Amino acid sequence: MEAYPTKVRELVLDAYDQGAETMEIAEDLKVSPSWARRVKQRLREHGLRGAIKQKHGPDPKFGPAQRQELTDLVKQTPDATLAELKKKLSIAVSISTIARTLTDMKLTLKKSRCTPASRRGPT
Numbered sequence: 001m002e003a004y005p006t007k008v009r010e011l012v013l014d015a016y017d018q019g020a021e022t023m024e025i026a027e028d029l030k031v032s033p034s035w036a037r038r039v040k041q042r043l044r045e046h047g048l049r050g051a052i053k054q055k056h057g058p059d060p061k062f063g064p065a066q067r068q069e070l071t072d073l074v075k076q077t078p079d080a081t082l083a084e085l086k087k088k089l090s091i092a093v094s095i096s097t098i099a100r101t102l103t104d105m106k107l108t109l110k111k112s113r114c115t116p117a118s119r120r121g122p123t
Contacts, residue, residue, distance in 0.1 A: 003051035004031065012039045013049065061093050062101045070101060078110040 026033040
């Protein structure tokens with residue numbers, strides 16, 4: 001569902017400034033009374049006239065500083081496992097969070113071979 005346009009919000013606030021009641025405003029502008037009251041309340045409490053930007057999901061665990069730290073760790077030890085990276089990081093996150101962040105940053109972990117290459121086929 002999309003937010004009402006700023007023009008409708010301005011009309012509601014103008015109507016309140018002119019002394020109109022909530023029910024009158026709601027009927028005239030074809031909005032719900034509770035929405036009209038919330039527009040007025042948001043202006044009174046937060047000073048915001050426009051729509052609030054919607055947020056979906058929790059804040060990411062890795063901010064710019066943590067992403068840089070992860071990049072540096074991968075550059076220092078490109079053959080480290082995700083568990084090893086988890087131990088070295090300054091924040092507590094799950095291994096899957098590290099994996100998703102690496103994928104998002106388009107970083108890969110390069111594994112060093114611990115056994116010689118197979119003669120029969122690719123390994």
